[in-house]
Amino acid sequence: MNGLSIHGIERRNPARPGGQQLKEHCNEAVSPCAACRVRPLNICNVLLKQVSPKKGISKASESDWQLHAREQARRNLKSTGERSGRLGILCDGWAFRFVQLPDGRRQILTILLPGDVITLTRIFDEKIQFSVQAITNVHFCGYDRATLKARLNTDDEFLGAWSNLVIIETRRNFELMVDLGCRSADERIAHLILETKLRLKQRGLVVDSTFKFPLSQKIIAEATGLTPEHVSRVLASFRRTNLIESNEGWLKITNLSGLQRIGDLSV
Amino acid sequence: MNGLSIHGIERRNPARPGGQQLKEHCNEAVSPCAACRVRPLNICNVLLKQVSPKKGISKASESDWQLHAREQARRNLKSTGERSGRLGILCDGWAFRFVQLPDGRRQILTILLPGDVITLTRIFDEKIQFSVQAITNVHFCGYDRATLKARLNTDDEFLGAWSNLVIIETRRNFELMVDLGCRSADERIAHLILETKLRLKQRGLVVDSTFKFPLSQKIIAEATGLTPEHVSRVLASFRRTNLIESNEGWLKITNLSGLQRIGDLSV
DNA sequence: CGGAGTTTTGATTAGCGTCAAACACTGTGG
DNA sequence: CCACAGTGTTTGACGCTAATCAAAACTCCG
Numbered sequence: 001m002n003g004l005s006i007h008g009i010e011r012r013n014p015a016r017p018g019g020q021q022l023k024e025h026c027n028e029a030v031s032p033c034a035a036c037r038v039r040p041l042n043i044c045n046v047l048l049k050q051v052s053p054k055k056g057i058s059k060a061s062e063s064d065w066q067l068h069a070r071e072q073a074r075r076n077l078k079s080t081g082e083r084s085g086r087l088g089i090l091c092d093g094w095a096f097r098f099v100q101l102p103d104g105r106r107q108i109l110t111i112l113l114p115g116d117v118i119t120l121t122r123i124f125d126e127k128i129q130f131s132v133q134a135i136t137n138v139h140f141c142g143y144d145r146a147t148l149k150a151r152l153n154t155d156d157e158f159l160g161a162w163s164n165l166v167i168i169e170t171r172r173n174f175e176l177m178v179d180l181g182c183r184s185a186d187e188r189i190a191h192l193i194l195e196t197k198l199r200l201k202q203r204g205l206v207v208d209s210t211f212k213f214p215l216s217q218k219i220i221a222e223a224t225g226l227t228p229e230h231v232s233r234v235l236a237s238f239r240r241t242n243l244i245e246s247n248e249g250w251l252k253i254t255n256l257s258g259l260q261r262i263g264d265l266s267v
Numbered sequence: 268m269n270g271l272s273i274h275g276i277e278r279r280n281p282a283r284p285g286g287q288q289l290k291e292h293c294n295e296a297v298s299p300c301a302a303c304r305v306r307p308l309n310i311c312n313v314l315l316k317q318v319s320p321k322k323g324i325s326k327a328s329e330s331d332w333q334l335h336a337r338e339q340a341r342r343n344l345k346s347t348g349e350r351s352g353r354l355g356i357l358c359d360g361w362a363f364r365f366v367q368l369p370d371g372r373r374q375i376l377t378i379l380l381p382g383d384v385i386t387l388t389r390i391f392d393e394k395i396q397f398s399v400q401a402i403t404n405v406h407f408c409g410y411d412r413a414t415l416k417a418r419l420n421t422d423d424e425f426l427g428a429w430s431n432l433v434i435i436e437t438r439r440n441f442e443l444m445v446d447l448g449c450r451s452a453d454e455r456i457a458h459l460i461l462e463t464k465l466r467l468k469q470r471g472l473v474v475d476s477t478f479k480f481p482l483s484q485k486i487i488a489e490a491t492g493l494t495p496e497h498v499s500r501v502l503a504s505f506r507r508t509n510l511i512e513s514n515e516g517w518l519k520i521t522n523l524s525g526l527q528r529i530g531d532l533s534v
Numbered sequence: 535c536g537g538a539g540t541t542t543t544g545a546t547t548a549g550c551g552t553c554a555a556a557c558a559c560t561g562t563g564g
Numbered sequence: 565c566c567a568c569a570g571t572g573t574t575t576g577a578c579g580c581t582a583a584t585c586a587a588a589a590c591t592c593c594g
Contacts, residue, residue, distance in 0.1 A: 099445050107448040109441055124430040129438050153423050163391040171396050173440045178366050180447035181374040181492035225448035
């Protein structure tokens with residue numbers, strides 16, 4: 001968790017005085033989406049390619065239908081039951097979806113990487129069913145829910161893009177269920193590393209089997225249903241057997257086939 | 268697993284000679300959908316209320332766009348990677364979605380009750396990502412995928428109904444992840460019982476806290492990520508403390524608040 | 535320098551898995 | 565009719581994985 005962010009956007013935001021001022025809108029003249037590299041991974045490409053008047057979106061709402069914002073590491077972007085009316089997309093940085101039980105136990109449902117849709121079902125679901133927390137400093141944008149809903153009914157391409165994401169997400173949910181239900185600690189952690197590497201590779205963020213990995217062991221524990229202590233032991237054993245190297249929020253897979261033998265992605 | 272089925276449809280199908288003849292189409296003069304009681308729970312109501320020509324469905328395809336079939340208990344309805352081109356709905360009987368790992372381990376993803384959509388994302392997903400197995404004898408129907416996909420683009424009500432099911436399913440997937448990731452064996456099993464009771468209640472299939480429960484302990488084990496032996500012990504302890512009574516595929520909750528204290532549904 | 539959070543390591547324990555055997559139930563074939 | 569196999573449930577003994585408890589080393593940051 002050093003100062004480098006993935007897309008070269010530095011973490012050193014202007015220091016904010018109070019902790020209450022959570023979200024900072026960036027009303028930049030030029031939309032940051034123009035330079036976004038992860039647009040093809042989600043629905044932004046489809047949404048932004050043509051904001052034509054014939055779609056029935058008035059000029060007035062157009063200026064407001066997409067809002068950009070930032071948030072500091074470790075702060076919540078969304079909380080269970082919230083009704084913000086916006087579908088969020090993570091432009092830059094890492095975050096995770098999680099559920100918090102009354103007694104403090106937490107389960108991480110999804111690690112969110114740059115380009116991921118934060119609240120995919122928000123188009124139809126008023127209340128979201130989980131909370132979202134930033135891992136690093138993040139930059140995200142929110143589309144107006146009503147506008148998207150209307151567009152889903154008229155724009156076949158958008159419907160296709162959205163449902164494609166639903167399918168990908170469902171598939172990953174199933175994988176996590178299999179992990180939690182019937183795999184050992186070694187397998188779960190190896191799987192998490194391999195899956196994250198794969199997703200980062202799709203974003204061009206893996207060089208020489210090395211990639212940014214800002215997940216603390218507590219986060220890995222909550223994502224895999226283990227304790228931080230046990231995660232530490234497993235990672236230590238992976239390092240001892242020369243499967244991985246890690247430091248300073250970076251991770252390198254030094255023995256890919258060895259790691260795959262433990263946590264292969266084939267379901 | 269006695270001879271009675273939930274909707275009064277008897278299990279005694281005409282005896283079939285070979286085991287190979289898996290599926291039996293029911294080309295009845297009157298559609299069984301007319302008497303279906305679970306239609307309001309899924310997309311059938313919307314789909315069947317008006318099959319009007321103006322939707323662009325030709326008379327020829329209309330006769331074929333919905334097919335009814337049956338399957339025996341313990342047989343697979345679908346297998347991973349299959350490409351049948353139909354979206355299935357469970358009309359009667361119980362089934363489950365599962366993933367099978369190469370080494371034989373299995374994880375049940377969803378228990379399917381009468382009225383549930385078997386392959387919800389099949390509209391967009393050519394290959395399904397899991398297998399489906401019948402628990403009891405089942406009766407199901409399959410809608411033509413291409414027809415549904417076309418209709419999703421033109422029929423707002425259908426889109427709404429479908430996406431509503433996607434949300435409900437996502438929510439249940441998240442609940443299972445929390446169960447598997449951070450709850451004890453007692454909690455998981457109590458939760459499974461309570462959730463199943465709730466879903467049966469929506470279908471009017473619970474009387475006096477008593478309901479059909481044809482899940483073997485092996486199935487409960489695969490659904491909760493436990494072993495059959497341990498499930499047996501937990502259920503025995505539930506019975507010993509007078510939380511539940513069970514026999515012959517039926518289950519009665521004799522101490523609801525006690526069971527809720529263990530496996531409450533609130534997430 | 536001090537405090538908070540993270541990682542590491544060790545010792546101990548508990549929950550659940552594994553192995554095994556007995557029993558009940560069902561359907562099958564002789 | 566019985567013998568038998570196959571499957572599911574129950575129970576016991578034992579073992580192992582991972583949790584728990586605890587404490588020290590390390591990092592980051594004011």
